[in-house]
Amino acid sequence: MTGFSRRRFIGSAAAAASLGVMPGNASAATRDATGPADLIINGANLLTMDSDTASATAIAIRGQHILAVGSDDDISKLRGANTEVVDGRGRTVTPGFIDAHSHPLLAQEAISANVDLRRIADVKAALAAQAKKTEPGHWVLGSMYDDTKFEDGRPLTRKDIDEAVPNHPAFVSHRGGHTAVVNTRAFELAGVSIDTPDPVGGRYFRQDGELTGKIAEPAAMRPFEQAGVWPVMDRAARQESVRLTSQTMAAAGLTSTTDAWGALDDFIAYQDARAAGEMYYRVSFMPFGKTDVYEGLKLARMASGFGDDMLRIGAVKFAADGSASERTMSRSTPYDGRPNDYGILTMTQEEIDAAVDDAVAHDFRIGIHANGDVAIDMVLNAYERVLENWNGENPRFRIEHCSLVNPALLKRIKNAGAVPAPFYTYAHYHGNKWLEYGEEMMESMFPHRSFLDYGIPVAPASDFTPGPFEPMMAIQSMVTRKDAQGRVWGPSQRISVAEAMQICTMNGAYASFEERIKGSLTPGKLADIVIIDKDPHDVDPDSIAGIKVLRTILGGRTTYHA
Numbered sequence: 112m113t114g115f116s117r118r119r120f121i122g123s124a125a126a127a128a129s130l131g132v133m134p135g136n137a138s139a140a141t142r143d144a145t146g147p148a149d150l151i152i153n154g155a156n157l158l159t160m161d162s163d164t165a166s167a168t169a170i171a172i173r174g175q176h177i178l179a180v181g182s183d184d185d186i187s188k189l190r191g192a193n194t195e196v197v198d199g200r201g202r203t204v205t206p207g208f209i210d211a212h213s214h215p216l217l218a219q220e221a222i223s224a225n226v227d228l229r230r231i232a233d234v235k236a237a238l239a240a241q242a243k244k245t246e247p248g249h250w251v252l253g254s255m256y257d258d259t260k261f262e263d264g265r266p267l268t269r270k271d272i273d274e275a276v277p278n279h280p281a282f283v284s285h286r287g288g289h290t291a292v293v294n295t296r297a298f299e300l301a302g303v304s305i306d307t308p309d310p311v312g313g314r315y316f317r318q319d320g321e322l323t324g325k326i327a328e329p330a331a332m333r334p335f336e337q338a339g340v341w342p343v344m345d346r347a348a349r350q351e352s353v354r355l356t357s358q359t360m361a362a363a364g365l366t367s368t369t370d371a372w373g374a375l376d377d378f379i380a381y382q383d384a385r386a387a388g389e390m391y392y393r394v395s396f397m398p399f400g401k402t403d404v405y406e407g408l409k410l411a412r413m414a415s416g417f418g419d420d421m422l423r424i425g426a427v428k429f430a431a432d433g434s435a436s437e438r439t440m441s442r443s444t445p446y447d448g449r450p451n452d453y454g455i456l457t458m459t460q461e462e463i464d465a466a467v468d469d470a471v472a473h474d475f476r477i478g479i480h481a482n483g484d485v486a487i488d489m490v491l492n493a494y495e496r497v498l499e500n501w502n503g504e505n506p507r508f509r510i511e512h513c514s515l516v517n518p519a520l521l522k523r524i525k526n527a528g529a530v531p532a533p534f535y536t537y538a539h540y541h542g543n544k545w546l547e548y549g550e551e552m553m554e555s556m557f558p559h560r561s562f563l564d565y566g567i568p569v570a571p572a573s574d575f576t577p578g579p580f581e582p583m584m585a586i587q588s589m590v591t592r593k594d595a596q597g598r599v600w601g602p603s604q605r606i607s608v609a610e611a612m613q614i615c616t617m618n619g620a621y622a623s624f625e626e627r628i629k630g631s632l633t634p635g636k637l638a639d640i641v642i643i644d645k646d647p648h649d650v651d652p653d654s655i656a657g658i659k660v661l662r663t664i665l666g667g668r669t670t671y672h673a
Contacts, residue, residue: 150197154183156168160617168182169181176635177632180632205364210369210572231271235274251276255284267324269294273294280296285437286577290439301335312455361663364643365582365663366639368392369622373396392665399428420628427466431486433454433457436578442485453485511532515556524562535615536573538592559610617631660673
């Protein structure tokens with residue numbers, strides 16, 4: 112699954128040259144120049160994530176790699192005339208943090224109004240301002256909407272948007288990506304009325320015989336996306352988005368992220384930003400299975416693992432159900448107050464089976480979005496069928512989000528060698544959403560404790576933009592399970608700081624088959640390093656999110672300095 116035959120390598124190399132990526136493991140093939148260290152950090156508290164160097168206080172970097180880890184005296188011998196020496200006293204040094212599931216370019220703020228606001232009146236004002244900048248008849252877009260953060264105590268509706276944007280079609284995307292709210296003009300343009308049946312795998316929400324404006328899942332969004340004139344994110348804007356998001360993530364201590372819904376324009380944007388020296392994170396690019404980029408990669412025989420340490424093709428991504436935060440995931444029990452609502456399935460079992468078969472036939476690993484227990488069961492059915500006669504190494508098939516589990520599912524995940532990627536900041540950041548699930552169900556959601564207890568290598572996942580990506584917030588969320596109001600959601604799923612650190616470093620590397628080159632402060636690995644002002648083990652767990660990142664280093668290069 113991770114290697115290439117000689118024929119495949121030769122056949123894909125020419126295609127790779129045109130895309131700006133090259134095959135293989137560049138770190139393993141590259142030897143940094145001999146000589147003294149380029150950078151030494153000494154006197155620090157090192158959280159190496161490597162038991163062999165647990166008592167180390169200093170680290171040396173040469174070129175892009177870690178040269179040595181040890182005592183101050185040992186590392187001082189590697190100092191040369193031009194070595195930069197950083198006094199780490201009172202500081203904590205960790206491996207660069209890894210996010211195994213995010214959507215770095217999803218917000219598209221260059222062409223939409225950011226409505227991550229707390230009052231409906233403010234959202235309406237932002238949309239009205241965006242409409243003034245939009246040509247007549249063209250779509251007005253809003254992004255980062257979150258109904259559970261409103262002080263008004265109710266969600267945005269069609270009529271709210273009508274008041275703010277009466278003459279343009281408007282589409283306000285939920286930060287979770289699975290729902291949106293549109294106005295009356297949008298419904299008219301898309302040809303959707305109160306009598307339009309819900310599409311398979313989607314929904315137009317109704318109340319009191321009227322459309323509320325809320326729509327859910329791609330099947331319901333498609334008629335809107337295919338109607339009228341939408342703003343265009345051109346190539347330069349996408350490149351700029353890479354620069355901005357990578358700088359923001361570097362400031363939070365992230366050195367590697369994952370684009371878990373990759374499209375062709377995004378793939379090009381990463382390459383453009385990298386060529387310009389403006390990409391400040393490593394990217395595992397997961398092409399979405401229903402896009403041109405996936406078909407193109409298959410045609411070029413470029414599969415999972417292809418690329419280098421900065422931009423590598425990961426697993427192909429599919430989506431089998433709805434959202435946890437937007438309350439559309441597929442469950443075996445109905446939602447409270449909605450006796451006939453079991454969530455939304457976006458793929459049939461036959462479609463999941465076919466997707467897995469096709470991925471394996473083209474040497475792709477696969478990651479399938481499955482939040483609810485029904486969807487997780489279906490995904491495991493497909494994985495188990497393929498793995499029944501598997502003779503190679505564990506392909507580490509992924510279950511994206513894997514939110515709601517039970518003991519039977521946990522056993523199957525373990526036996527399949529699958530890698531779940533549950534939300535790591537959700538318990539803290541999205542507290543109001545869990546009221547609808549209740550305390551009992553939350554004991555089985557985002558179950559980091561259960562995954563660890565079953566010996567499952569659970570991966571770190573922000574799902575940004577739906578969830579914040581900050582690793583310090585993630586560690587606090589997994590350790591305390593407290594939301595911003597102090598409510599605890601699923602206390603049985605709490606884990607220790609050390610376990611949370613392991614998830615955000617080594618487990619993140621494992622999820623992309625890169626544990627040999629990153630995830631710990633180990634000589635020979637990439638010099639992806641973060642300096643923070645406090646040790647998360649030594650502070651009040653409720654204050655971990657406030658720990659400051661002082662410096663982020665990517666492959667020996669400083670990408671952020673406070």
